Amino acid sequence: MSRIEIIQNRLSRTGIDLLVLRDQGNIIYAVDSEQPVSGMLLIPKSGEAKLLVTPLESVNMFSLLDEVKVVKLDRGEGYLQRLLKEKPTGLKYVEFDTLEMHEALRLEKELRVLLKTGSGIIRDMRLVKDSREIDKVKRASKIASQTVSEIISRLSEGTTEVNVASEYDSQIVLKGAFKHAFETIVAFGENASNPHATPSARRLKRGDIVLIDAGADYLNYKSDLTRTIVFGERLEGSNAAQIIEAVEESKKVAERRAFPGVKTCEIDKSACEVLEEYGLGKYFVHGLGHGVGIDIHEPPSISPSSNEELKAGNIITIEPGVYIPGVGGARVEDTYLITESGPLKLTHNSYK
Numbered sequence: 001m002s003r004i005e006i007i008q009n010r011l012s013r014t015g016i017d018l019l020v021l022r023d024q025g026n027i028i029y030a031v032d033s034e035q036p037v038s039g040m041l042l043i044p045k046s047g048e049a050k051l052l053v054t055p056l057e058s059v060n061m062f063s064l065l066d067e068v069k070v071v072k073l074d075r076g077e078g079y080l081q082r083l084l085k086e087k088p089t090g091l092k093y094v095e096f097d098t099l100e101m102h103e104a105l106r107l108e109k110e111l112r113v114l115l116k117t118g119s120g121i122i123r124d125m126r127l128v129k130d131s132r133e134i135d136k137v138k139r140a141s142k143i144a145s146q147t148v149s150e151i152i153s154r155l156s157e158g159t160t161e162v163n164v165a166s167e168y169d170s171q172i173v174l175k176g177a178f179k180h181a182f183e184t185i186v187a188f189g190e191n192a193s194n195p196h197a198t199p200s201a202r203r204l205k206r207g208d209i210v211l212i213d214a215g216a217d218y219l220n221y222k223s224d225l226t227r228t229i230v231f232g233e234r235l236e237g238s239n240a241a242q243i244i245e246a247v248e249e250s251k252k253v254a255e256r257r258a259f260p261g262v263k264t265c266e267i268d269k270s271a272c273e274v275l276e277e278y279g280l281g282k283y284f285v286h287g288l289g290h291g292v293g294i295d296i297h298e299p300p301s302i303s304p305s306s307n308e309e310l311k312a313g314n315i316i317t318i319e320p321g322v323y324i325p326g327v328g329g330a331r332v333e334d335t336y337l338i339t340e341s342g343p344l345k346l347t348h349n350s351y352k
């Protein structure tokens with residue numbers, strides 16, 4: 001059964017006459033595409049699904065999709081305008097994945113239907129990955145981790161953050177990725193204290209912390225990993241060595257808890273407790289992890305406020321970090337498939 005057919009079965013069961021997708025990740029998932037696809041996808045509970053695309057995008061898409069009718073907008077025509085023409089008849093209840101309030105108010109009047117936005121149907125399906133999706137994340141993970149390992153082994157004194165980041169970005173494309181999964185982060189020394197550092201012209205010195213947070217996009221599926229090392233010798237007992245050790249230990253403890261049925265907030269808490277024992281709890285300023293798939297950040301969230309339970313088939317990151325303003329920071333991150341027998345690390349590292 002195709003994805004569209006699976007979705008249509010769900011629509012029939014839940015009494016939804018039409019599902020409208022605007023989020024690019026949801027569209028890619030529904031049409032099961034290995035190419036980038038965007039536009040507005042109309043999935044009726046039965047009959048033909050239609051992808052509305054702008055004239056600009058249509059060139060690439062006609063050939064890609066067998067199961068979906070591609071409808072080209074007229075120049076200057078809006079998606080919602082065209083939706084009114086292309087909708088099936090007899091609609092009573094329509095769900096959107098995302099819709100602006102002002103659009104919702106207007107559409108409800110024009111369509112004379114009951115309308116809901118924030119539909120969770122596709123979100124729920126995307127939470128549990130099938131074997132083809134897992135294979136793509138594995139490949140994206142392999143490309144990213146191999147490249148990061150190679151780059152770390154070739155680091156040389158005097159190189160810049162921006163040099164290292166651009167080397168990573170070009171290497172992954174040569175290994176078969178479309179591109180990076182997000183802006184590659186390379187931070188040396190004190191710059192590692194910014195969790196979202198942008199690569200700069202800062203030069204590498206001996207004894208610097210080197211933090212690399214990088215991912216790859218392979219056929220629309222992403223990977224995410226972070227490595228923190230000390231360039232040159234890692235002095236036992238130095239500040240940098242201590243915070244890296246604390247972060248690595250908190251990650252290990254969290255990994256041991258990452259089983260199906262465990263609440264994700266509990267996993268976050270287990271990592272926090274380790275950092276607190278080291279007196280570093282106050283420097284852990286973000287959630288422990290996130291789902292990865294078509295989007296680099298997708299459900300489930302692994303954070304103190306998350307009430308979700310892990311399920312077999314989830315793909316998540318575990319990424320504790322410590323950021324000491326003006327001094328430095330450390331984050332260690334891997335991407336995992338959650339299986340019945342626990343987490344399977346997809347981003348292997350072949351170095352220490």
Ligand SMILES: [Mn+2]
Nearest residue numbers: 224317319333
């Ligand atoms: Mn991440």
